[in-house]
Amino acid sequence: MIYSKMWCVVKPSVGIPVFIAAVAISSFSVHLALTMNTTWVKNYLNGGTKVAMAAPAAADAAVKK
Template structure:
């Protein structure tokens, strides 16, 4: 493992939840950005045609 020395600085009990929180937050922000900034996604969720 290339990043094995990282756990000498950051404890896994802190680093792993922090990493998973960052992944979940970034995923939420990407999806919120798609929903708020596109016009077709609402139609897609309602099952109507994009045409």
């Protein structure tokens, strides 16, 4: 372990939760920045544009003849 002497100064019961909290906060901030500063993420999460279903109706009319 590279930083094994660090645990002589910082207790693992304090250092590990602080490290996990720092990772969670940084991950949240990166994801928030992506959703706020890009347009394609919002479009992807909203499902994009809806396509009209006019083509199958024309195919059904041809089959009925």
